[in-house]
Amino acid sequence: MIPFAPFEPDRTRYAIDASTAQINAIPVKDGWGPLPDLVPVSQALNAPCLGAWSVRKQDGTYRIIAATATDIFEMSAIDYSWAVISGPSAPYAVPVGDRWSATKFGQLLILCNLGGPAQYLDVDVGTEFADLPGSPPWARYCATIGEYLALGYIAGHPNRFMLSGIGDAGFWTLGQRGCDLQDFADGEEIMNIQGGERGAILSHRTAFTEIALTAGGDYSFTTRVINPSRGVFAPLSVVPIGPGNFVYYAQDGFFMGVAGQPIGAERVDMWFQELADSQYLNQVRGYPDPFRKIAWFQAQGVTGEKFLLGYHWQLDRWCFADNNVSEMCIMATPGITWDGIEALFPDWDSADIPWDSALLSGGALRFAAFTTDNRLGFFTGEPRAARLTTADVQLSTNSRSFVQQARAVADCPDFTLTAITSDKHGGARTEGQPVPPYPATGVCHFRSSALLHAFRMEIPQGTDWKHAIGIDPVARPEGRR
Template identity: 35%
Template structure:
């Protein structure tokens, strides 16, 4: 019995046929690595539950004190996380609640030491990050809007309730002056776009990027001009179909359009899901909830996650039960089965002496002045299905991935009696599947799943013309990489 050639674990591209291919159709609860796959951690809740479904959240740093603080909103209230008690304190405006439309989320923006929040159903709200006790309506009578952002010293509102095809901005350096087109030194104004459809997203920064249903425009400040801002069409017939599918990472803006996932940079969009995950996504997403797709930036690495509601998921429309993860540095995808409501940039919590595992005298134990105990390290966070703030730093989720299907002994049949996994996982299982022809009438038949022997080979007995291996690493297993399998196989006859 000879060992066949090492079979590398291929990138996830379920849109492409995996017969004798360099791609795989299954990569669940893993993160891409240059040499294969790595684990995806489970969420660890650090807060009590919000009293209702989360409709948006943000992490902010206090300009005066430097610590992280978290705000979240429901359809009717705004809350601030209390690190001392672990509960969410109600910081809604005095004497009233809000009304976020069904399927919408709060949009947040930071301007100096002030946090702004807007939705189509309520006036723009503001709170002092350092010492504010409650939100209040922003002075100046700004319009109600679905999106907001900051461009230089301007606050920009986009997708207005009064005109979804418009954006409006504050006065330069004065976010409490919103009267459009008055001149006399004031720079606040309004721009209505005659084409391109409704504004469906906005990204701020040195300049603004306006996403419409069928256009992408750049918004550039023109000091001294009567127009204040110039608007240049970067792309036509390209835009964002889901308002919260946008996330900005440096110079890149990732978004979902009608035909799939894109990255916008340098004035042009690049398809990142075509012939890889676009058809997979289209076949799984609930088409009635497409506008609720949420993009989540992973502050801990070059990754963005697109959370969506799948067909046949729970009755709670606010739960997004599946995630497609994209690593833009490796240009690779994976699939995560984790129900969430929203994503958030977060930070690790301080570690008390009582929570340090083992003894301080144990070999390899960190010293008490190690900076990791102080907390504050960037971390990927989510609002869970049960409305708790959680950090994705818990035990690893169960991982499941497959190799491509291959005719190992072409043109002959092959008998496989064992498979070895190249990984540092101590616990893993393999099920080998085989079939005689790659037709829909001949599905892959998997043998019983087995674990490794002391020689680190998982035994099996599979005789077929085409083979593939399905690998499972149980939940809670410590591991960092899985790069390939090595089947132990021999060629058989043609029949």
């Protein structure tokens, strides 16, 4: 059997344990599985989303919040429309290329960006956002660290880090109640804050710093550089994957953790550099799908279309999807009723939501995204059209092969196989015609003579399948020419 190997396009196409072309399939333990399609559920925002969150109230229900460059909205659970809940400082002015940063501080949802004052909402009883009290500085990033609200990349001071007073997100008088700041001489600008109960990790452009909270004394925190030679190039690419661990995009590729363990070298780094538009590499964005254990990185290609590159952190494997989405997020499903389905689709035949979908039960947290027309959707739909390709393999030792048939080792009922042949290593590759399986046996019949054979399996949109492992060809040896 020729396996559908891990997606590692930096490798040679002759390596049987690597594949240079897999699209819209995700890694599973025994090969590859389907990538669910994005199902839009909301009405459209009036502008591109620059941040979205689901926040849990104390009664166990969720509120769905989204923000644009000028306003903040809440989604209705009845007709999935968006109501403006902006504060008195609106319309906001998020800088071009920037996004909202958010953190939950107790029952307060706090949002910030460099273009105006930080905003807050009591998620239990609040009806609209307001300016955060205490006149905190404008900042690009916010996080909760123990009992402090932390701000990083302060307007006019990109290397500055600041804590509020202890237990009070609205107290910003320096020197009192633990409110303090630090300007970092090394590492350049702050790119990300990952907060925890006892401290945080600051990602700089060229370094990583550990923040440790102190118990009393003259300082509320201490700092320690934990990696002086590795940092984050794309600030929005940092994806938490566990306590104290994360993956990110640096100037020379993809890495894991503060130690800078390479995860993309000799696998996807060079391919990514060639596919992505170099002008927008610092805008690469990452977001975790914790249910499938995949960190998705979105980039803009040289054609102008966006794509997704995924890293499965438990299986240590990569995948690729051609979804062109705008904003990604983890969102509580709204719970679509029968009336809600009628509100979303023109007729029942158009409703492509599986009946066991999490969309039909509200409150389930799922990986979500906004479409290019600004509608919130969930990756809970039917499987996307997928394409899986094997390596170029010499099936007969020291000779050509004549392939008579091939069987897909997969539980997929609907697909085609295409034989891709070449007469020598480094020679031109020729693609045959797609061949469907014979209904009675599931075998695809070929008459293909070549030195090297690869097989491409194409699975149509909406096909019900779970696993695709590889191709089992039947071939007989031929001569050397």
